[in-house]
Amino acid sequence: MILITEFMDGASVEKLKATYPTTYDPDLADRQSDIPTMMTGIQALIVRNRTKVTEDLLNAAPDLKVVGRLGVGLDNIDLDACRARGIEVIPATGANTLSVAEYVITNALILLRNAYQAGDRMMAGEWPRTDCSGREVFGRVIGFIGFGAIAQETARLARALGMEVIAYDPMLPADSPVWDGATSLPLENVLKTADVISLHVPLTPDTRHIINAERLAQMRSDAVVINAARGGVVNDAALATALAEGQIAGAALDVFETEPLTQEAAQIFDGLQNLILTPHIAGVTQDSNIRVSAMIADHVLDRLS
Numbered sequence: 001m002i003l004i005t006e007f008m009d010g011a012s013v014e015k016l017k018a019t020y021p022t023t024y025d026p027d028l029a030d031r032q033s034d035i036p037t038m039m040t041g042i043q044a045l046i047v048r049n050r051t052k053v054t055e056d057l058l059n060a061a062p063d064l065k066v067v068g069r070l071g072v073g074l075d076n077i078d079l080d081a082c083r084a085r086g087i088e089v090i091p092a093t094g095a096n097t098l099s100v101a102e103y104v105i106t107n108a109l110i111l112l113r114n115a116y117q118a119g120d121r122m123m124a125g126e127w128p129r130t131d132c133s134g135r136e137v138f139g140r141v142i143g144f145i146g147f148g149a150i151a152q153e154t155a156r157l158a159r160a161l162g163m164e165v166i167a168y169d170p171m172l173p174a175d176s177p178v179w180d181g182a183t184s185l186p187l188e189n190v191l192k193t194a195d196v197i198s199l200h201v202p203l204t205p206d207t208r209h210i211i212n213a214e215r216l217a218q219m220r221s222d223a224v225v226i227n228a229a230r231g232g233v234v235n236d237a238a239l240a241t242a243l244a245e246g247q248i249a250g251a252a253l254d255v256f257e258t259e260p261l262t263q264e265a266a267q268i269f270d271g272l273q274n275l276i277l278t279p280h281i282a283g284v285t286q287d288s289n290i291r292v293s294a295m296i297a298d299h300v301l302d303r304l305s
């Protein structure tokens with residue numbers, strides 16, 4: 001039996017249903033405490049990022065063989081507990097790479113251009129041409145913190161637009177071919193050089209608040225920051241202060257320490273200019289949903305057979 005706790009493309013759900021009894025309840029992640037009560041007999045659990053696959057949940061799942069993750073971030077899954085029980089965890093590696101890369105490039109263009117949020121002022125009768133004459137990305141520097149597959153794809157698009165690519169990634173050897181067309185630098189040098197700084201690290205104890213007040217202060221005053229990685233990688237309160245005080249010129253945030261972002265938590269961003277907020281959709285497009293769902297359905301069927 002298969003249990004799916006968050007949204008998945010319909011064709012892939014039907015494919016699973018054709019082979020195994022499958023419960024598809026895309027709102028189940030909002031009723032987390034119900035999930036353990038449903039786990040007896042479940043061999044495959046399919047989740048996105050909101051379902052917490054904890055040790056307690058696994059203890060209630062004696063038949064579980066595989067967890068399919070409709071995405072790539074694994075911080076909502078207790079990987080050690082899965083490993084200890086021989087439960088395989090399958091991420092949709094590669095299937096949403098392009099969605100995130102396009103999200104980052106779009107925000108780089110919008111934030112540097114600084115023109116697309118003029119609608120309210122224009123509706124109020126203003127014609128703010130000077131305020132809206134922003135910058136081109138051509139010839140400017142994009143700096144990646146973490147240079148895995150998603151950052152590398154973003155770099156490919158950035159180079160096509162004439163941007164220079166620099167990155168900090170201590171996990172990659174200096175002679176790795178990924179450095180063709182990108183310059184490897186210490187974190188501090190990326191922070192002080194880049195016009196656009198984009199985060200591409202998982203959330204771990206080492207990367208938590210890797211962008212904090214001290215590191216924001218090292219950035220150029222005309223730099224913009226994009227976080228489509230994980231909430232908590234950036235200290236959002238420090239970022240809001242840096243924006244308010246003009247230490248940096250703009251930011252796009254797709255991920256937050258607590259998701260969904262509550263109205264109360266969002267107050268730190270109230271009134272800030274050149275700030276784009278999106279609800280954790282960098283990796284989610286109609287196209288990537290089809291790819292991610294098909295990949296996980298196929299892997300889960302393969303594993304169960």
Ligand SMILES: O=C(O)[C@H](O)COP(=O)(O)O
Nearest residue numbers: 048049070071072073283
């Ligand atoms: O980890 C990911 O791939 C992204 O966060 C998207 O995941 P989601 O589809 O679960 O939102």
